[in-house]
Amino acid sequence: MNTTAHRATPPxxxxxxxxxxxxxxxxxGRTGKGPLLGGVAALAVLVSVAALAINRTTxxxxxxxxxxxxxxxxxxxxxxxxxxxxxxxxxxxxxxTGAEHSREPGSRTSGMGAPSAGSSSPSASxxxxxxxxxxxxxxxxxxxxxxGRGSRLLRYEVVVEDGLKQSAxxxxxxxxxxxxxxxxxxxDGESAFRRVTGGTPDFVVRLATPGTVDxxxxxxGLDTGGEVNCNGGKDVVVNLRRWLLATPVYAHxxxxxxxxxxxxxxxHFLGHPHVTCPGVGGPAPVMMQQIKGMHGCVPNVWPYDRExxxxxxxxxx
Numbered sequence: 467m468n469t470t471a472h473r474a475t476p477p478x479x480x481x482x483x484x485x486x487x488x489x490x491x492x493x494x495g496r497t498g499k500g501p502l503l504g505g506v507a508a509l510a511v512l513v514s515v516a517a518l519a520i521n522r523t524t525x526x527x528x529x530x531x532x533x534x535x536x537x538x539x540x541x542x543x544x545x546x547x548x549x550x551x552x553x554x555x556x557x558x559x560x561x562x563t564g565a566e567h568s569r570e571p572g573s574r575t576s577g578m579g580a581p582s583a584g585s586s587s588p589s590a591s592x593x594x595x596x597x598x599x600x601x602x603x604x605x606x607x608x609x610x611x612x613x614g615r616g617s618r619l620l621r622y623e624v625v626v627e628d629g630l631k632q633s634a635x636x637x638x639x640x641x642x643x644x645x646x647x648x649x650x651x652x653x654d655g656e657s658a659f660r661r662v663t664g665g666t667p668d669f670v671v672r673l674a675t676p677g678t679v680d681x682x683x684x685x686x687g688l689d690t691g692g693e694v695n696c697n698g699g700k701d702v703v704v705n706l707r708r709w710l711l712a713t714p715v716y717a718h719x720x721x722x723x724x725x726x727x728x729x730x731x732x733x734h735f736l737g738h739p740h741v742t743c744p745g746v747g748g749p750a751p752v753m754m755q756q757i758k759g760m761h762g763c764v765p766n767v768w769p770y771d772r773e774x775x776x777x778x779x780x781x782x783x
Contacts, residue, residue, distance in 0.1 A: 598677030599627040606638035610661040614652030620668045627674040649768035697734035726767040744779035
């Protein structure tokens with residue numbers, strides 16, 4: 467009995483030691499496969515969690531009035547190389563000539579009204595909009611008085627790509643009217659605008675063909691896809707296609723849509739981010755990407771209402 471019990475007892479400890487790692491008996495293999503694989507698995511889990519956290523917290527930024535929802539987001543690729551062709555001419559334009567414009571009536575889609583001065587809207591179709599141009603520009607001559615009483619005076623130029631039917635003088639008149647409107651960005655109490663010719667302007671409003679817009683915006687890493695506008699650095703770039711055709715919501719009030727273009731992209735220049743509709747039935751903020759849908763808001767092209775209140779909504783993350 468004792469012998470049998472004595473023989474049955476030792477195997478248990480030996481079996482336990484083997485399960486714990488037989489290589490430990492002679493001091494070799496202390497980094498056995500079991501602990502190694504466990505450590506690798508734990509590291510993989512930590513890397514996955516960290517990557518997920520980065521993806522959730524890294525913001526996507528854009529200075530462009532993005533394409534419709536079905537199209538691509540602004541490109542994250544490196545900007546294009548600057549064009550070797552000069553992109554701005556030093557010769558100022560004379561009086562408007564050869565342009566076929568008709569006076570645009572007051573806004574029929576927006577309760578906020580149309581631009582206060584210089585509004586015009588030529589009839590056009592998508593087939594009549596040139597897709598590209600030389601990439602050189604004519605600067606509108608002369609200048610304007612100061613619009614707004616803010617302490618931050620922003621000097622700007624207006625330039626139009628060479629070869630277009632739109633004269634720089636006429637486009638400048640429209641831009642002046644938009645930026646001087648009391649519902650515009652001067653209502654922030656800080657900003658004032660003055661159009662200039664020459665010198666070193668704070669920003670430049672450029673009206674250009676879709677192909678030229680793509681090249682300029684591409685330098686800032688933005689993909690405008692031949693369709694939309696952008697702001698990058700000092701450039702407020704207006705796509706001729708949008709300037710002439712607007713969008714379906716503003717198809718019958720192109721002049722109002724031009725105010726939206728200028729206010730949206732100048733808003734980006736001033737540092738305002740994209741926002742969304744604050745509530746069904748309310749006016750759409752100008753910093754909302756209205757080209758992607760109204761989301762229950764009604765059309766509006768001005769940053770502020772007539773009482774000087776900012777029209778905004780939740781920031782788009």
